[in-house]
Amino acid sequence: MASKSLFSAQxxxxxxxxxxxLGHEIVNSEVYPMVVSTWPFVEAVRTAWRAVDSGFSAVDAxxxxxxxCEELRCDGTVGPGGxxxxxxxxxxxxxxxDGVTMEVGAVAAMRxxxxxxxxxxxxxxxxxxxxxxxxxxxAFAISMGLPGPTNLSSTESTEKWIKWKQNHxxxxxxxxxxxxxxxxxxxxxxxxxxRTCFEASLLPEKFKSSLPRVGVNNHDTISMAVIxxxxxxxxxxxxxxxxxxxxxxxxxxxxxxxxxxxxxxxGACGATGDGDIMMRFLPCYxxxxxxxxxxxxxxxxxxxxxxxxxxxxxxxGAVFAMNKxxxxxxxxxxxxxxxxxxxxxxxxxxxxxxxPDSTINSx
Numbered sequence: 001m002a003s004k005s006l007f008s009a010q011x012x013x014x015x016x017x018x019x020x021x022l023g024h025e026i027v028n029s030e031v032y033p034m035v036v037s038t039w040p041f042v043e044a045v046r047t048a049w050r051a052v053d054s055g056f057s058a059v060d061a062x063x064x065x066x067x068x069c070e071e072l073r074c075d076g077t078v079g080p081g082g083x084x085x086x087x088x089x090x091x092x093x094x095x096x097x098d099g100v101t102m103e104v105g106a107v108a109a110m111r112x113x114x115x116x117x118x119x120x121x122x123x124x125x126x127x128x129x130x131x132x133x134x135x136x137x138x139a140f141a142i143s144m145g146l147p148g149p150t151n152l153s154s155t156e157s158t159e160k161w162i163k164w165k166q167n168h169x170x171x172x173x174x175x176x177x178x179x180x181x182x183x184x185x186x187x188x189x190x191x192x193x194x195r196t197c198f199e200a201s202l203l204p205e206k207f208k209s210s211l212p213r214v215g216v217n218n219h220d221t222i223s224m225a226v227i228x229x230x231x232x233x234x235x236x237x238x239x240x241x242x243x244x245x246x247x248x249x250x251x252x253x254x255x256x257x258x259x260x261x262x263x264x265x266x267g268a269c270g271a272t273g274d275g276d277i278m279m280r281f282l283p284c285y286x287x288x289x290x291x292x293x294x295x296x297x298x299x300x301x302x303x304x305x306x307x308x309x310x311x312x313x314x315x316x317g318a319v320f321a322m323n324k325x326x327x328x329x330x331x332x333x334x335x336x337x338x339x340x341x342x343x344x345x346x347x348x349x350x351x352x353x354x355x356p357d358s359t360i361n362s363x
Contacts, residue, residue, distance in 0.1 A: 031326040032231055035065065035342045037224040038272045038320065040351045041078075042340055044069035048226055049342040049349070058226040058234035059098050059121070066094070066117035066238045069222045073154075078222050080114040081154030083240040085247045086172065086183075088161035090152040090240050092116035093253035096124060099233035099262030104130045106254035107137040112149035116238045119146060120254070131254055152240075164244055173246050221253050223260045223270030225322050233324065235260035235268050235284075242275070251275030257285030266292045267324045269301075273317020273334075281308050287321045297321035298329035302357060305331040318354065330354045 033052040037045050048065025052058065070079030077083055080090055094116030095106040105124025108131060113119055119141035123132055132140055142148045164170075169183035177186040221239040228234075237259040241251050252258035252275030259275070261284035262268040269284035283304040290300035301321040308315050316334030330339050330352065337354045 030344055032227050033061075033229050033344070034227040034322070034326050035061070035224065035340075036226075036268075036270065036320055036322050036328055037065065037340045038222055038270050038318070038337075039075065040338050040340055041069050041072075041074050041222055042349045042351070043072060044074065044222060044224070045340045045342050045349045048224060052226055052228050055229065058228040058232045059096060061226045061228065062096060062224050062234045062236035063117050063121050065224050065226070066096075066222055066236045067115065070114065070116060070238055074222055076156065077240060077243075078238050079116070079240065080150075080152040082157055083243045083245075084153065084157045084161040084164075085241075085245045085249070086169065087247050088153065088158060089247070090154075090157055092119075092152070092238070092240055093251060094120040094236070094238040095254045095256065095259060096120045096236040097234060097256055097260060097262050098124070099235070099264040099268065102263070104256045106131040106256070107141070108133045108250040108254040109248060110137040110141065111135055112138045112152065113141045113146055114148070114150060114152055115141070115146050117236055119144075120236070120238075122146070130256070133250065134248075160243070169244075172244055173242070173249070221251075221259055221272045221275070223272055223320075225260070225262060225268035225270055225320075227268075227322075227324070227326065231264070231324065233262045233264050233268050235262040235270060237270070239275075249276075252279035255279050255282075257282040259284065261285050261288050263288055263292070264324065267297070268322050269304075269319055270339075271317065271319045272337075273332075274315060277308060277312050277315055278317050283308065283317075283319050287319055291321065291323050296329070297323050297327050298331070301329050301331035305333050305357075309333045332356055 035045050035048045044065045047068035048061045051064040052061035073079045073081050092110045093108045097104045103124050105120040107119045122144045168181050174186050176189050178189050221237055223237045225235045237253045239253040258279040260270045266288050269287035271284050286304045287300045301319050304319055318332035318337035320330040320339045322328040332354050338351050340349050340351050342349045
């Protein structure tokens with residue numbers, strides 16, 4: 001019995017030395033692996049968990065989880081068949097980031113290919129680029145073996161688009177244009193950007209912006225972070241963007257540091273909400289850098305949201321933060337936010353609810 005114990009101990013020592021020689025740290029199995037995702041996308045998190053718990057890398061687990069959400073068409077805002085643009089077409093934005101190498105692969109406004117996160121990984125694996133866009137992204141993905149070209153619209157998205165057209169294409173994302181209350185084509189009116197505050201207050205009501213209200217069912221993203229058994233971190237995002245967006249629009253989904261960000265030395269962040277505003281602030285980069293400076297995840301998340309809300313009080317969005325030790329938190333503005341977590345101490349995915357903090361919008 002003693003010789004067996006000695007042999008087992010020797011094996012453990014040799015294994016540990018091998019991992020260290022390869023540059024890996026021996027991590028606490030009670031903390032890792034771990035999966036965190038925006039929203040109650042429980043099946044996507046379960047898929048990522050099964051992958052990472054069976055030994056997949058963080059990058060591969062993120063791809064598995066986001067792919068599941070694309071196939072399930074989570075909330076109608078991920079994958080094909082949702083969020084039609086002004087022409088009734090669905091396009092895909094996606095990103096994957098490796099927190100070890102800081103490599104990123106992304107696609108934006110991708111047409112005719114449904115597998116956004118897989119296309120993003122192909123960009124990371126097989127090119128020296130970070131982001132490919134539009135039909136050229138589609139051609140690349142198909143040339144690398146992904147199925148396509150295929151129509152990404154669905155019966156539901158087409159019906160939604162037809163009703164929107166019948167409502168004179170309202171609401172939409174145009175501003176300071178004419179004709180108003182029609183489906184265009186639009187032409188720029190007068191440039192009001194250089195008017196005095198008093199003159200701006202006298203603008204005709206019809207020229208003032210009335211953009212669509214951001215909500216879970218028209219403007220959403222899966223953003224997922226995974227820590228694998230070696231403690232390595234990766235993040236990924238996938239979305240079909242804002243409903244009735246102007247064709248060619250790219251949101252924050254494929255923008256590193258905005259929709260997500262990861263660094264093995266620190267942790268990770270994922271975001272969702274009004275991407276047109278969020279990408280101006282790179283909130284996930286801010287979160288990770290705040291944690292690098294010693295800020296706890298909860299405070300880092302609140303700080304990132306507060307920076308946006310101070311400039312845009314009506315902003316709608318949220319971020320989750322997770323440090324390299326598996327401590328997680330989230331903050332939001334303008335809506336109630338939920339995010340999902342699976343860790344070794346849990347029997348299944350747990351959904352956490354976060355409410356808007358009244359101090360977020362304070363000056």
